Amino acid sequence: MAYKFEKDLRYAKSHEWVRIEDDIAIVGISDAAQDLLSDVVFVELPEIGDEVTAGDAIAVVESVKAAEDVNAPVSGVVVEINRELEETPELVNDDPYGSWFFKIKPSSSLANELAKLLDADGYAEFVEENEH
Amino acid sequence: MQRTALYESHVELGGRMVPFAGWELPVQYPTGPLVEHKAVRTAAGVFDIDHMGQFSLTGPDADHFLQYVQVYDISQMQVWDAHYSLLCYEDGTLIDDIFLYRLPEGWMIAVNAGNRAKDWAWLQSHSHGYQIELTDISDETYMLAVQGPKAAAILQRMTDTNLEEVAARTGLRATVGGVEMLLGRTGYTGEDGFELYLPTAAVVNFWNDLLAAGKDDGLIPCGLAARDSLRFEACMPLYDHEIDAETNPYEARQGWTVSLEKPDFLGRNALLKAKLEDNHKILVGFEMIDRAVARDHYEIAVDGQVVGHVTTGMKSPTLDKFVGLGYVPPTHQKLGTEIDILIRGTAKRAKVVRRPFYKPRYKE
Numbered sequence: 404m405a406y407k408f409e410k411d412l413r414y415a416k417s418h419e420w421v422r423i424e425d426d427i428a429i430v431g432i433s434d435a436a437q438d439l440l441s442d443v444v445f446v447e448l449p450e451i452g453d454e455v456t457a458g459d460a461i462a463v464v465e466s467v468k469a470a471e472d473v474n475a476p477v478s479g480v481v482v483e484i485n486r487e488l489e490e491t492p493e494l495v496n497d498d499p500y501g502s503w504f505f506k507i508k509p510s511s512s513l514a515n516e517l518a519k520l521l522d523a524d525g526y527a528e529f530v531e532e533n534e535h
Numbered sequence: 536m537q538r539t540a541l542y543e544s545h546v547e548l549g550g551r552m553v554p555f556a557g558w559e560l561p562v563q564y565p566t567g568p569l570v571e572h573k574a575v576r577t578a579a580g581v582f583d584i585d586h587m588g589q590f591s592l593t594g595p596d597a598d599h600f601l602q603y604v605q606v607y608d609i610s611q612m613q614v615w616d617a618h619y620s621l622l623c624y625e626d627g628t629l630i631d632d633i634f635l636y637r638l639p640e641g642w643m644i645a646v647n648a649g650n651r652a653k654d655w656a657w658l659q660s661h662s663h664g665y666q667i668e669l670t671d672i673s674d675e676t677y678m679l680a681v682q683g684p685k686a687a688a689i690l691q692r693m694t695d696t697n698l699e700e701v702a703a704r705t706g707l708r709a710t711v712g713g714v715e716m717l718l719g720r721t722g723y724t725g726e727d728g729f730e731l732y733l734p735t736a737a738v739v740n741f742w743n744d745l746l747a748a749g750k751d752d753g754l755i756p757c758g759l760a761a762r763d764s765l766r767f768e769a770c771m772p773l774y775d776h777e778i779d780a781e782t783n784p785y786e787a788r789q790g791w792t793v794s795l796e797k798p799d800f801l802g803r804n805a806l807l808k809a810k811l812e813d814n815h816k817i818l819v820g821f822e823m824i825d826r827a828v829a830r831d832h833y834e835i836a837v838d839g840q841v842v843g844h845v846t847t848g849m850k851s852p853t854l855d856k857f858v859g860l861g862y863v864p865p866t867h868q869k870l871g872t873e874i875d876i877l878i879r880g881t882a883k884r885a886k887v888v889r890r891p892f893y894k895p896r897y898k899e
Contacts, residue, residue: 441760442569444850445828445857463879465828467568467849468760489826 406530407434409500413476413517414526420500421476421520428477428507432464434499435530440466443495448484449505455481457516462504464495477516479507539585540677540738548756556648558586561758568760572852575724575765578753579683581745582762588651589676589732590658593641594667601642604661604801605633606784608794612637617704617719621792622654623802627783627809630657631774636706636719643717643732645678647774661801677738681745681754682728682765684896689749690718690729703727703897712744723762725769725895767847768893770820770860776831776846777818777860783809786862788818788890816843816862820890821874823857827883834877835861842867845876853893859885 412420418436422429437443445465455461460472461481483506488494494502509516521529537558545552550561560583563571574580592601602609607620616637622630631650636643646654655671662669681690691698696709698718706719716733733741746754763773770788772778778787783806785793793806823829829848834841848859859876867874870889875882 441563442567444569445826447827465850467764467852468562470828470830 406438407500408523408527410523412500412523413520414523415474415476415520416529417474419474419476426509427482428479428509428513429503430476430505430507431503432473432495432499433526437496437499440464440469440471442467443492446488446492446495446504448489449481451481451484453481455479455507473504475507476520477507477509478512479509482506482508539583540735541583541585541742544739544742545583550756550758553759555759556586558648560586561756563758563760564756566755568758568764569852571755571757571761572764574753574755575683575726575757575761576853577684579681579685579689579749580755580757580761581749582680582682582757584678584680586648587678588646588648588654588671588673589678590644590646590655591641591670591672592644592667594665596665596667597641600662600665600667601635602797602800604658605635606793606800606802606806607635608797609635609637614639615705615707617706617721619792621784621789622657623784623806624780625802625805627802627805628780629778629782629784629787630654630780632772632778634721636717638706650774675735677733677735679731679733679738679742680722680728681731682722682724682726684727685749685752685754686726686728689752689754692748693744703899712741712748714741720898723771724765725771725891725893727896727898764849764852767849767860768851768853768891769895770891773847785809786814786816786818814865817865817868818846818860819863819868819887820892821859821861821885822888823876823883823885824873825883826857827876827878828857829859829876829878829885835863836875836877836882837867841877851892858888858892
């Protein structure tokens with residue numbers, strides 16, 4: 404399957420991507436994730452102010468058939484949520500790398516946590532291995 | 536895991552194969568569940584439903600036997616009539632929902648894939664003393680469903696037999712796409728359409744011919760996800776969801792199939808009693824007031840107490856609303872009653888609404 408993997412992002416094995424911009428972690432789900440889900444019909448976002456730990460399930464993305472957790476890839480505090488996804492959940496399918504779910508102000512563990520995530524090639528390999 | 540004769544065809548079309556009732560079937564194709572659902576509502580879709588079972592029933596006692604083992608009064612059925620029915624245990628709870636076709640030579644009974652062995656054993660165990668031939672013809676019978684407002688026109692192009700005149704819930708034998716087959720103007724989607732029963736040996740070519748014949752009308756292959764969302768919108772029950780061995784027909788709102796006037800049939804005493812007494816639970820349709828997706832097995836609560844459960848729930852593709860079906864106590868069945876659906880530990884408010892969510896459009 405020919406998925407898109409954006410080069411400058413870090414990826415979790417649970418299929419979230421993260422990008423750091425002005426010291427804020429911006430998070431969404433990968434092209435592979437949206438394809439596996441198929442048509443997204445509902446997104447449940449965390450609350451602004453929520454303190455989160457890397458690996459916690461803090462949001463939910465639902466397709467016609469199933470509900471899947473979206474995990475925080477890094478620890479910190481939720482500072483922004485993308486309400487547009489609540490209105491138009493299909494954006495997750497149409498533009499997975501342009502549709503961020505939430506933004507986290509990271510804690511001091513950021514460097515360590517980013518190191519534990521995969522780069523684009525590592526994640527692509529992981530997806531490939533787990534497809535069969 | 537079993538594979539149907541169309542397995543390779545599905546894979547070639549990009550079908551995502553999943554296990555279902557012991558079979559590998561496409562849950563969707565690259566088009567996705569929403570596009571497939573909408574195709575059936577506006578044009579046409581074809582479903583591989585070969586996993587379902589078919590039994591042939593013939594012999595001098597065929598009518599007597601069938602009248603005894605299922606709940607509907609088949610004495611009203613003419614040759615070529617088809618009707619929905621139920622198999623019940625002696626205590627009135629449900630073994631399966633089935634479809635009956637009265638044919639010139641006897642009967643054909645279509646059964647759910649997951650209940651095929653159970654239904655077979657049940658019918659066999661009650662067949663002693665009847666002069667009948669009961670045969671499991673599932674392996675040599677391939678079942679397809681062609682459903683949607685354009686379904687009849689598409690099939691018409693493939694046959695000289697006039698399909699226009701065929702009424703809903705009747706069957707016929709015809710040669711379609713060069714294949715002799717049984718057709719029923721029946722289905723599980725709430726749309727007009729046909730279910731086809733053809734020889735397994737002919738299906739691969741027929742499938743390709745059908746897709747070609749229907750292409751310009753928008754016919755696409757559809758998977759299990761769309762099949763579920765379509766039947767759900769029309770509030771048609773699915774075994775192990777709305778109906779099961781803990782539920783009787785009245786609770787599941789299927790009492791209309793039960794002909795208590797029949798002198799004797801399996802489950803009659805218990806069903807008579809159930810009809811006269813209050814239900815322990817009753818199936819309702821609900822619509823979410825709080826934004827959330829209710830799914831099967833989620834608990835239903837009122838004033839903090841769990842009182843029931845969701846049997847099927849989703850965002851209805853046609854209505855674009857979050858709706859569901861579930862069991863509640865009879866005290867909470869009135870339209871407008873507010874209930875809570877427990878979703879990931881949080882109570883989300885919903886209200887009881889009218890069923891069906893989507894009114895079927897059959898050719899009456």
